[in-house]
Amino acid sequence: MAGRPYHHGDLRRAVIDAALEATRESGPAGWSLRELARRAGVSHAAPAHHFGDKAGVLTAVAAEGFALFADALEAAASQGPREAGLAYIRFALAHRAHFEVMFRPELYRLDDPGLLAARERAGAVLAASGGTLAADAARARATTIGAWAFAHGFAELWLSGSLPESADGDPEEVARPVIEVLFGR
Structure with a gap:
């Protein structure tokens, strides 16, 4: 998903996919919500708004x-x-x-x-x-x-x-x- 910005699609899926990609690369502790937002091409607040926090994404x-x-x-x-x-x-x-x-x-x-x-x-x-x-x-x-x-x-x-x-x-x-x-x- 890196490099492909999110546009009016399924934010939940985009963030989960970004979390899976980040976990494959650096484990479940090696990323932040801000990193997921960057990967998904959304504002830094979007993952927190949808999932609450990192525990919500996980x-x-x-x-x-x-x-x-x-x-x-x-x-x-x-x-x-x-x-x-x-x-x-x-x-x-x-x-x-x-x-x-x-x-x-x-x-x-x-x-x-x-x-x-x-x-x-x-x-x-x-x-x-x-x-x-x-x-x-x-x-x-x-x-x-x-x-x-x-x-x-x-x-x-x-x-x-x-x-x-x-x-x-x-x-x-x-x-x-x-x-x-x-x-x-």
Whole structure:
């Protein structure tokens, strides 16, 4: 969006896009509302008027991220919990800026209704998928947390370049056998 001024369009979308771009470049803490306004080609007051403050922008980014995340998980969950885990990893890699904000609740407003609904929807898919890996109902929660921790941790390791394969490997080819070791075929 840099270099393309905003004209009578969707200010909300323009500011969110600017926030995603800025987050990709410098992380969620590395920009200001004034920077977003410059990127979006609007007055420096426009983002604050529409979102209130930086937490308001990050709340919108997180809510959008959780909605996209839930869509990706729902689409994959019908193919089984292992595919949902891989969808988790694919989402993190494809939507890195969203992912960097979504799991940092200190950055946004936890009581936002849109955020809560999207986060709850994604959580429900994760719980349902992870629960199917459990041998019995008593272990469903522990298995769900284990599956979530694996997918999230793997995505973080891949994104940070901590896994040697991150440089030129295929994340799914690396993750799939690990999933089989941890959760069986």
